[in-house]
Amino acid sequence: MFGGAVVLLVRASASGATLAARALDAVGVKARKVAVPAEALELIRGDDFDVIIGEMKMDEATGLELLKIAKTFRPETDVVLLDRSPSVGAAVRVLSQGASGYVTEDNFDALASSLRAVLAKRALASYDSPAREPEDSSFGGIVGASDCVRGIFQLIRKVAPSTAPVLIQGESGTGKELIARAIHDNSPRRDRRFLAINSASLPETLLESELFGYRRGAFTGAQTDKMGLLESADGGSVLLDEIGSMSKQLQSKLLRAMEEGEIMPVGSTERVKVDVRFLAASNRDLWEMVLSDEFRKELYYRLNVIEIDVPPLRDRKEDIPLLTEHFLRKHCGDLGVQQKSVGKAALRKLLGHRWPGNVRELENVIRRAIILSKGPVILARDVQLQRSFSASASERADLLSMPYHKAKGVVEREFQKAYVSRLLSRSGGKMKEAAQRSGLSRQSIHQIAKRHGLK
Numbered sequence: 377m378f379g380g381a382v383v384l385l386v387r388a389s390a391s392g393a394t395l396a397a398r399a400l401d402a403v404g405v406k407a408r409k410v411a412v413p414a415e416a417l418e419l420i421r422g423d424d425f426d427v428i429i430g431e432m433k434m435d436e437a438t439g440l441e442l443l444k445i446a447k448t449f450r451p452e453t454d455v456v457l458l459d460r461s462p463s464v465g466a467a468v469r470v471l472s473q474g475a476s477g478y479v480t481e482d483n484f485d486a487l488a489s490s491l492r493a494v495l496a497k498r499a500l501a502s503y504d505s506p507a508r509e510p511e512d513s514s515f516g517g518i519v520g521a522s523d524c525v526r527g528i529f530q531l532i533r534k535v536a537p538s539t540a541p542v543l544i545q546g547e548s549g550t551g552k553e554l555i556a557r558a559i560h561d562n563s564p565r566r567d568r569r570f571l572a573i574n575s576a577s578l579p580e581t582l583l584e585s586e587l588f589g590y591r592r593g594a595f596t597g598a599q600t601d602k603m604g605l606l607e608s609a610d611g612g613s614v615l616l617d618e619i620g621s622m623s624k625q626l627q628s629k630l631l632r633a634m635e636e637g638e639i640m641p642v643g644s645t646e647r648v649k650v651d652v653r654f655l656a657a658s659n660r661d662l663w664e665m666v667l668s669d670e671f672r673k674e675l676y677y678r679l680n681v682i683e684i685d686v687p688p689l690r691d692r693k694e695d696i697p698l699l700t701e702h703f704l705r706k707h708c709g710d711l712g713v714q715q716k717s718v719g720k721a722a723l724r725k726l727l728g729h730r731w732p733g734n735v736r737e738l739e740n741v742i743r744r745a746i747i748l749s750k751g752p753v754i755l756a757r758d759v760q761l762q763r764s765f766s767a768s769a770s771e772r773a774d775l776l777s778m779p780y781h782k783a784k785g786v787v788e789r790e791f792q793k794a795y796v797s798r799l800l801s802r803s804g805g806k807m808k809e810a811a812q813r814s815g816l817s818r819q820s821i822h823q824i825a826k827r828h829g830l831k
């Protein structure tokens with residue numbers, strides 16, 4: 377029943393080991409065994425264990441030390457300690473430090489039932505945890521498995537049921553509109569309308585009459601009454617896209633509408649009640665706009681009850697393979713061609729790109745690759761990227777996973793190449809002039825140019 381649990385048994389005495397082995401057998405779990413506590417401490421730092429079984433008295437470390445380290449590095453791990461000569465004092469100390477069990481070393485029943493309880497509790501917790509749900513890597517049409525995207529799935533689930541405004545911020549093409557739709561589709565308003573309006577796409581006066589509606593005669597050409605977007609979405613949700621482009625005057629009117637739940641159509645003297653959930657998206661940092669006095673602080677606070685920040689694709693490259701598969705499936709279907717897969721070199725090329733246009737750009741690149749590819753596998757040459765946006769070496773490499781000197785080397789080589797290449801082009805390829813400008817010897821310039829294949 378608990379066969380999937382990962383258990384570490386830190387063994388000291390023969391009697392402790394025998395008891396633990398029998399108890400583990402009884403609950404149907406296998407354990408990894410180490411004889412030396414020091415080895416256990418190494419393992420705890422590196423691996424996730426569900427349960428650690430140790431003894432109070434071991435050769436190099438006490439059970440209490442093992443417990444402290446386990447709880448520091450892996451607070452989720454359950455620790456059960458065996459004691460040959462148990463005392464109330466030790467029991468209190470151990471349990472108050474977070475142990476899940478404290479058992480006499482000859483009490484088989486106590487250990488087996490303690491393990492059962494711990495494992496049952498863990499099984500229940502993992503069952504509840506959304507991170508282990510099968511639809512893990514996609515939610516509401518949003519595809520991704522990176523920690524940040526999973527965090528966004530959870531946030532959407534959490535905020536969808538309420539009517540609180542949500543501010544979604546992220547670069548262009550990161551999926552802000554998709555997230556707004558997912559919030560609406562998972563809310564009790566899902567059967568009412570979801571309307572999106574892009575504040576950047578309309579001149580101010582038009583935007584106002586689109587949002588709030590107008591009365592006949594409000595301006596030349598207003599021959600009939602027209603219901604505004606906020607009113608037509610009554611009971612539903614409205615996405616105010618690129619809200620940073622809205623004029624400050626319109627921001628004030630919007631603020632009133634949000635505060636009072638009422639709007640005033642253009643040319644009207646009467647207010648109209650509206651019940652909409654406000655969602656807003658922006659690819660500019662609204663708080664910075666508040667600081668530079670381009671966005672009203674009151675409206676910012678009003679909108680930003682819940683904030684979802686969508687990171688750019690280059691900061692969550694682990695989503696690229698999944699998204700690629702998703703778009704291959706979608707567009708092979710749309711284009712009516714055989715299902716294609718992506719080759720290793722092509723995938724490497726996708727992973728090395730900077731993606732300034734984020735997921736939207738990836739989708740376009742995949743669609744083009746499907747059309748260009750001749751066989752069932754997408755090759756590197758089918759992946760056509762905007763070269764000027766290719767990631768630099770230091771962006772491709774995970775600098776922080778390297779030792780300092782190696783990371784410095786990567787950045788230095790990149791700098792040398794960029795510097796000398798520009799230096800040479802500015803000096804019209806003349807070595808003497810390049811040396812004078814830079815203060816480098818002609819020989820050094822020559823060496824760097826040669827190393828990087830510069831002409």
Ligand SMILES: Nc1ncnc2c1ncn2[C@@H]1O[C@H](COP(=O)(O)OP(=O)(O)OP(=O)(O)O)[C@@H](O)[C@H]1O
Pocket residue numbers: 517518519520546547548549550551552553554555657659699702735736739
């Ligand atoms: N995580 C994702 N999974 C699947 N498709 C995605 C994802 N993110 C974005 N897309 C797709 O990429 C395109 C752009 O997404 P969307 O329009 O939501 O971006 P946006 O952040 O609103 O961009 P903009 O700021 O330019 O309006 C859409 O076709 C969308 O379906």
Ligand SMILES: [Mg+2]
Pocket residue numbers: 552553617657
């Ligand atoms: Mg958008």
